[in-house]
Amino acid sequence: MNYTKQIQDIAAKLFAEGKIDVFVGYRVNGFDDNQVPALITDPQDVPKLVFTDKSVFNLVNYLKSEHTRRKRVGLVVKGCDSRSLNLMLTESQVKRENLYVIGICCEGVVDETGQKMQNCVECAVPDAVVSDELLGTPMSGSLTLTYRVNADIAKLSEMPLTERAAYFEEVFENCIRCNACRHSCPLCYCAKCCIDQETATLYNGANTTSSAFHALMTWSLHLAGRCVDCRNCEKACPSHLPLHLLHKQNESVIYENFQEHLAGVIPEDRGAFYKYSLKDPDDFIM
Amino acid sequence: MPLREFRNENNANNAGNANNASNEFILLRSKFRHFTISPFRYLFYMEKLLVPMICKVDKVIQETPDIRTYRLNFREEGLMENFTWLPGQFVEFSLLGSGECTFCIASSVTRKGYFDCSIKKAGVVTADIHTSLEEGDDVGIRGPFGNWFPLEDIKGKNVLFVGGGIGLAPLRSLIQYCIDNRGDYNDFTILYGARTSADMCYKDEIKEWQDNKTLNVVLTIDKPEETWTTNVGVVPKILEEVVKPEIENTKVITCGPPIMIKYTIQSLLKLGFADRDIITTLEMKMQCGLGKCGRCNIGSTYVCKDGPVFTNEQLKGLPDEF
């Protein structure tokens, strides 16, 4: 998967036509072959742009940054990124007319060790669902892509309750409450967040296991039915916590019970908690 | 001269013979060169300055719809007598369970037996204070912290106080102090502005000041009102048109909202005041008051230690981040 050439061409064209003010893509970070986001405002920097299977970060996160606000933005999105962009559009956080979206039919990205990322192995929506221009061959036609329950979730669900509790106690204990997960999430755009230390009204920002539990649980429930599994949070976590477990658990419950809802796949489709169906399960309620 | 040294020297000079309290300062200062915390704290609680002392609310005065003055006294006996501060210093005021805020002490050490904090409803904690803190309740107090107005410098000079809104609180401490040591100062002018007449705090006290023949009090509001007979207009305008201060031998002390301070300083400079004669107190977010938590950093200056009182001369040396 290498769309470097195409993306450079498109970006150069957009700058030449004056259609965008800033282009958000990837560049090589300068010390190894991993990539970092690049916010380009000068057409001269266009040759720096790259796109390979190391283009990991979800760039939709930059749509909430002050560098792109009220500007016309060119943007590269993979399958999962485009789902979060879809939700941003549905939730009126960005204006479609201000965006020029280059969609990628993603074959999966790799982590630092060169292994294909877990969310890419299990990916059900590899093609960009929002795009002005689609690069690559759409895979949803040729492959039978089905939703799969995350391997870790399946494993943990079979564990006895006590062991699972012990495992998660360790997770919450190792949280250092830096809130990098919340800040790197493209869908956490609230100006005042209930888990930010300074504005937290629910509990204080102290770094204790109980406050980490409270914060991460509340955070994951606010993202339930909206999380697109891009794993920005996990990449940002300095303690390498398996944050995807909380999100994937919610996702699998929602997929199984609420008419196979997957966040952001259908345009104009809001998060699972913004709608309801009469057929929703009722058997757990007395 | 680097700000720090300047500050230290200045403090050592101006605290000199203000009163007995500051003599103690001098004593401690010579012993512990960098110790700018008050003797009170030093003597009793040298180790854990992050643990507050419990004060009782003696009286709540509703100054304006959103400003309340809390009159405080220590729960523990004998502490109030030893609690000394100088005008311009601040305390960390905590509503236990809700959080901590920084407030200037609004009364003078010369009025014995209590100290005041004037609190404007602005954020989360202050809103909590307004809704839940009543007479007889407990609050936590740490302090006093910071430096103070250069009392020695203004001695024997004309003093012009320019205040706006809640900015009168730190000035009130100094005004009271100066009134109680009236012999040491020359002409005295207080210019105070507020948005409306209802937004003026310390109304009773301002009346006292107006009755005092040795003071010249000028009040102003931003927009005309029916019952208001005197000046109307923003503070800098009144300063230029009505007060017309003498430039010679005058020190100006100003405090108020950031925007007011900015324009007041501009018009003062236009009137011909020197930078070192303009004294103001800075507002920065603070949490520890001890020069540790890093919130009040402006350049290499810690506002909680080197400030909050600065002359315009010193402010010019700081990065524009306040």
Place this chain on the structure above:
Amino acid sequence: MEAEVKDQLVSIEKPELIAPPDWEPVIMGILCNWCSYAGSDLTGTSRIQYPPNIRIIRVPCSSRVDPWFLIKSLQTTADGVLVSGCHPGDCHYISGNYYARRRFLVTKKLLNFVGFHENRIQFSWVSAAEGPKFAKVVIKVTDDIKKLGPLHLYKKENFEKK
């Protein structure tokens, strides 16, 4: 009894935390104003007995219940939570409880996933006319939680359990 205390990691590691004989659970009951609260009222006026372990909080609608209400209750006083609302279709605000139902399911499963026994988080539909049902629900929830024992997971540090 001991076998059922298994969701409590702490109680296994520290046997002194296993329920003392006179221990009574505290259950946070969050009831919707229009149906369940009126239902609980009816239970009282009909003089039907139910355990006094439940502490009732009234909310306008079951969809007012943010998941963190449950999380916070479990972190402070409560050993279990019961949320109750109108029957589907009967919501005073037309569709509130449909939204709530979705949230409840996900919250319950997630709390269970991180180590809370599923019986600690319970939901019910109780209408204003169902006084006896409310009593039955409270009896069942209390029984369930009594079997599970006191909750120690993720309790707030400064909270000393009485």
Place this chain on the structure above:
Amino acid sequence: MSFSTFVTDKPGLQKFYEAVLASHETYAPAEKFGKFDFKLVSRISECDPESPIAKTQSIKPLFFPRSAKVMKYVATSAGTDVSEVDEDPLAVKRIIIGAKHCDARSLQVLDKVYNWDYIDTDYQKRRENTVIISTRCDKADTHCFCTSLDYDVENLDAMDVLVVNGAEGKIYLRARTEKGETFLKENFSQQLAVGSEQSEVGSRHSAEEEMKKQYAAFAESFRLKMNYKEVNERLSKIFDTPEFEKVSANCVSCNTCAFICPTCHCFKISDEKVKDTGLRYKSYDSCNNGYFTLMAGGHNPRPAKYRRWRQRAMHKFVYYKERFGENLCVGCGKCTIACPVNISIFEVVNQVASAGIQE
């Protein structure tokens, strides 16, 4: 005063660590979720003193806890009682093994801010009661630049005992402070020593040379090199450069850099209340946080991201230097590794400083 050097080999060092673990309260890097953090350990199998620098958290939390209880209050009808909370018994002697050079150095930097004016007694006690055994890296990591900063990495005396890997599997244990000297004398049994070089003069001489050689090889391996004096000087002159806007564009304001930085020391004070009792915590905070300087009235001196980044870079390389005479950076590169978009403080200051030349 001269300090003694002991020579041992790999199994000898392992045995020494085991003896230390058995007899003292020891903190060492323990792995969890692929990341090493300094934790209380009782067996050598639980920890890895040779943990890679890129995956190890700093030792700062052992001295400045991520969340320290400041005080506790209980409201009763008679009034409110406030009491101090004694954090983890401060008086207990602790040993840290597996610390890195940069970790040890960071404490020297932090000492300055904790010991000016009000002296933080908690920090002081923790500092006094801890013996730091630090290992010198054999090779620099991708993001390391400790040799380019204002301290002598070779002769650093921030740690109490220095462990250096020499040639032919030899390992040198060198006391750096008196505390370290007494600790080594008490705990290092002569049976662990190897070779014929135990005789005083000869051993010191060759050990010294060995260590010099090892340092030279280590210093060679750095990818990043800069002239800190030039950077300090240029940065102090270009407060208003637009370059900060460029270098901060990628930042997602996630604050991780400050939380894992071994020298960042900003904190916030927050209360937690349950019923009538409450605790006050002092926990980490970051200047990259938009709320950091936001005041209750809505006035924020640093509303924009680039202003906050400027504060961060300038505080590390200008303000702290002005005030306390040291750079607030030890060149460990941990912030770059933790950053989700790999912003490197090294690149930022160099880019801004070199932009200063062009202007």
